[in-house]
Amino acid sequence: MPEEEKTETNIPFAEENGAEGADSVEEACEHELLAGRARKSMPSEEQIECMCAAFKVLGEPSRMKILLALMGGELCVYHIAEAVGGNQSNVSHQLRILKDARIVRSRRAGKNILYSVADEHVTAIVLMSRAHAECR
Amino acid sequence: MPEEEKTETNIPFAEENGAEGADSVEEACEHELLAGRARKSMPSEEQIECMCAAFKVLGEPSRMKILLALMGGELCVYHIAEAVGGNQSNVSHQLRILKDARIVRSRRAGKNILYSVADEHVTAIVLMSRAHAECR
DNA sequence: TATTCATATAATAATCCGTTCATATGAAAA
DNA sequence: TTTTCATATGAACGGATTATTATATGAATA
Numbered sequence: 011m012p013e014e015e016k017t018e019t020n021i022p023f024a025e026e027n028g029a030e031g032a033d034s035v036e037e038a039c040e041h042e043l044l045a046g047r048a049r050k051s052m053p054s055e056e057q058i059e060c061m062c063a064a065f066k067v068l069g070e071p072s073r074m075k076i077l078l079a080l081m082g083g084e085l086c087v088y089h090i091a092e093a094v095g096g097n098q099s100n101v102s103h104q105l106r107i108l109k110d111a112r113i114v115r116s117r118r119a120g121k122n123i124l125y126s127v128a129d130e131h132v133t134a135i136v137l138m139s140r141a142h143a144e145c146r
Numbered sequence: 147m148p149e150e151e152k153t154e155t156n157i158p159f160a161e162e163n164g165a166e167g168a169d170s171v172e173e174a175c176e177h178e179l180l181a182g183r184a185r186k187s188m189p190s191e192e193q194i195e196c197m198c199a200a201f202k203v204l205g206e207p208s209r210m211k212i213l214l215a216l217m218g219g220e221l222c223v224y225h226i227a228e229a230v231g232g233n234q235s236n237v238s239h240q241l242r243i244l245k246d247a248r249i250v251r252s253r254r255a256g257k258n259i260l261y262s263v264a265d266e267h268v269t270a271i272v273l274m275s276r277a278h279a280e281c282r
Numbered sequence: 283t284a285t286t287c288a289t290a291t292a293a294t295a296a297t298c299c300g301t302t303c304a305t306a307t308g309a310a311a312a
Numbered sequence: 313t314t315t316t317c318a319t320a321t322g323a324a325c326g327g328a329t330t331a332t333t334a335t336a337t338g339a340a341t342a
Binding site: 257 | 300301303304310
């Protein structure tokens with residue numbers, strides 16, 4: 011990680027500049043202030059990871075397909091594979107990831123395990139995403 | 147791609163089964179129906195890719211950090227790097243990805259290029275995600 | 283209890299993606 | 313017009329993630 015304190019030579023809008031330039035010195039200082047403020051209020055690495063987790067899970071087509079399939083009602087693994095056109099093993103893998111992220115849940119029904127969308131928030135987000143993608 | 151028609155031997159809840167099992171035959175048929183319906187209403191590969199695009203972009207910590215930094219106000223590349231603790235090149239790469247996804251936008255100001263969050267929807271989603279991550 | 287069958291897991295191969303280093307670009311200032 | 317400096321880009325590396333094949337697990341039924 012090449013971080014830590016840097017030399018001053020690289021800093022834009024440094025005080026030794028006059029008032030020339032498209033932005034004024036005051037703006038420059040404000041930007042420097044904003045940058046420092048942003049750095050200070052930056053959530054922890056762990057929290058950011060947590061924020062990203064759900065997005066990462068939804069950002070994969072194979073998982074999105076599974077979700078879309080489940081939005082029509084709960085399905086067993088075999089039927090999910092049938093609906094999305096994938097093989098059983100991979101669907102099972104992706105279901106695990108979806109379940110770990112609490113995006114889907116499962117229940118046993120006889121010999122099968124039925125998966126369903128975990129809650130309405132998920133459904134809402136997927137529908138929004140779909141609507142957004144359609145008007146392109 | 148091991149898809150296309152399969153042999154009948156693999157199909158769960160097939161008609162030759164009696165009414166035994168945890169689920170009834172009627173439920174079995176309904177599941178088969180749902181699976182077929184899901185497959186038919188499955189959006190195109192292209193649309194799904196499009197749905198996933200924004201999620202994929204937001205699913206990466208380095209980009210999420212940049213967004214969080216920009217939520218305090220527009221910043222130039224150098225200040226963004228300072229705020230997130232990364233190097234110029236990588237920040238620039240990630241900014242390009244964010245910009246291609248229309249999640250951030252940019253404008254020139256003198257020598258610098260100032261980046262900012264593209265619209266309130268983005269801000270809203272990030273704030274929600276942050277709130278969600280905090281109550282864990 | 284033994285068998286069956288849906289689902290899960292392990293291991294591997296293949297691909298994607300973020301990071302970094304080095305360098306190019308091109309607008310602004312001189 | 314030349315120089316400077318912020319930003320962008322290209323190439324290469326490495327880590328991470330998905331897809332696949334083969335096999336294990338374990339609940340349900342007989």
